[in-house]
Amino acid sequence: MNTSTDRIERKILIKASRGRVWRAVSDAEELGDWFGVNFKGKTFEAGKHIQGKITYPGYEHLTMDVLIERIVPEQLLSWRWHPAAIDPKVDYSQEPTTLVVFELQEVDGGTMLTLVESGLDKIPLARRADVFRMNSSGWDQQMENIKKHVGKT
Amino acid sequence: MSVRRKAAAAAKPKPLQIYAPVFAALGDEIRLKLIAALCVGGAMSITQLTSGTDISRQAITKHLGVLAAAGLVRDVKVGRERLWEFEPTQLDEARRTLELIGQQWDHALAKLKFAVESNPA
Numbered sequence: 001m002n003t004s005t006d007r008i009e010r011k012i013l014i015k016a017s018r019g020r021v022w023r024a025v026s027d028a029e030e031l032g033d034w035f036g037v038n039f040k041g042k043t044f045e046a047g048k049h050i051q052g053k054i055t056y057p058g059y060e061h062l063t064m065d066v067l068i069e070r071i072v073p074e075q076l077l078s079w080r081w082h083p084a085a086i087d088p089k090v091d092y093s094q095e096p097t098t099l100v101v102f103e104l105q106e107v108d109g110g111t112m113l114t115l116v117e118s119g120l121d122k123i124p125l126a127r128r129a130d131v132f133r134m135n136s137s138g139w140d141q142q143m144e145n146i147k148k149h150v151g152k153t
Numbered sequence: 154m155s156v157r158r159k160a161a162a163a164a165k166p167k168p169l170q171i172y173a174p175v176f177a178a179l180g181d182e183i184r185l186k187l188i189a190a191l192c193v194g195g196a197m198s199i200t201q202l203t204s205g206t207d208i209s210r211q212a213i214t215k216h217l218g219v220l221a222a223a224g225l226v227r228d229v230k231v232g233r234e235r236l237w238e239f240e241p242t243q244l245d246e247a248r249r250t251l252e253l254i255g256q257q258w259d260h261a262l263a264k265l266k267f268a269v270e271s272n273p274a
Contacts, residue, residue, distance in 0.1 A: 008255045012262045016269045024269045034264040083254060113265070115258055 007118040015110040022074045025102050025113070028052075037064045044068045044077065061088060069099070077102045083123060096122035178223035183208060184216050188225060188239060196229060196236040 014021050024030050028050060032039035036056035044050060046068050054062040066079040080097040098119040105112045179185055191197060203213050217237055220226040227240050 008258060010255070010258050010262055012266055014266050014269050016273045020273055021269055024265055030268075034268040035261055036264075113262065115262060117254065117258065120254065 006121040007116060008120070010115045012113050012115075013107065013110055014113055018074055018104050018106045018111045021104055021111040021113060025104070026071065026073075026077050044071060046071050063088075066100075067097070075104055083117070083120070098123065174223045175225065178219050178225055181216070181219075183212070184220055187213070187216055187220065191226060191237060191239040196231070196238040198234055198236055202237070 024034065026044060028039035028042045028044050031037075031044075032052060032055075036054060036059075037052040038055050039050065039052040042050055042052065049065060049067050051063055051065045054060060054064055062085075064081070065085075066081040069078040069080055071077055078099060078101040080099055082092040082095055083098050085092045096119065098117050101114075101116045101118075103114040103116075105114070179188065187202060190202060194201070199210055199213055199217070202217075203210055217226060217228075221228065224242070225240055226237050229236050229238060
């Protein structure tokens with residue numbers, strides 16, 4: 001399949017030191033705060049699973065489960081997970097995972113954060129329907145949130 | 154997604170659930186195989202689609218009906234023969250799911266930026 005459908009890449013410039021951004025990404029509790037998952041009292045450790053309840057309104061009944069793959073201090077954090085695993089009745093453990101990689105780079109004016117999620121071609125088309133369901137409720141609100149956040153910074 | 158398309162999407166959100174039948178139709182092994190066969194083989198008759206399988210004509214006809222209802226295949230008459238062909242438009246739409254996952258990341262990263270920049274110490 002065309003690789004352009006296999007991966008998502010995003011870059012964002014954050015006006016803060018690399019050390020500060022690293023903390024927001026690598027400290028499980030702090031990541032949970034902006035990501036919308038409760039990782040209170042938990043830590044990221046390479047090779048280990050970490051689970052937490054989603055805190056995003058409307059999805060509180062869901063548990064997020066990621067397998068931390070690599071941690072390179074101040075540079076890289078990666079995990080594997082099941083994207084849009086939104087049905088609590090479904091066992092996703094046998095399905096292929098995608099790889100999520102956060103990379104940090106010092107640049108003029110702050111820190112460049114690169115996010116890559118890859119392996120999406122392996123996710124069955126039928127499962128991609130869940131992504132639709134996940135987005136069809138509340139996406140307008142999310143767009144509004146982004147506008148608000150971006151407007152403030 | 155271009156900035157312009159993103160702005161347009163934000164201004165006029167599409168009812169995303171209208172694509173759910175497409176995925177539901179694809180959520181079956183036999184129907185996925187039928188789509189795969191039609192993608193490779195072009196327009197095919199039910200006889201061609203059943204050859205080499207142990208699936209009955211009736212079953213294939215039923216599955217083609219589900220795919221047709223989702224807009225994924227359509228039938229064409231060639232002489233006296235009825236052929237089935239793949240209709241790609243719906244799948245192109247389905248590809249938009251990828252953009253949606255990207256939008257979820259945009260949202261998460263915007264929140265990260267805001268969290269860090271409003272508390273830089």
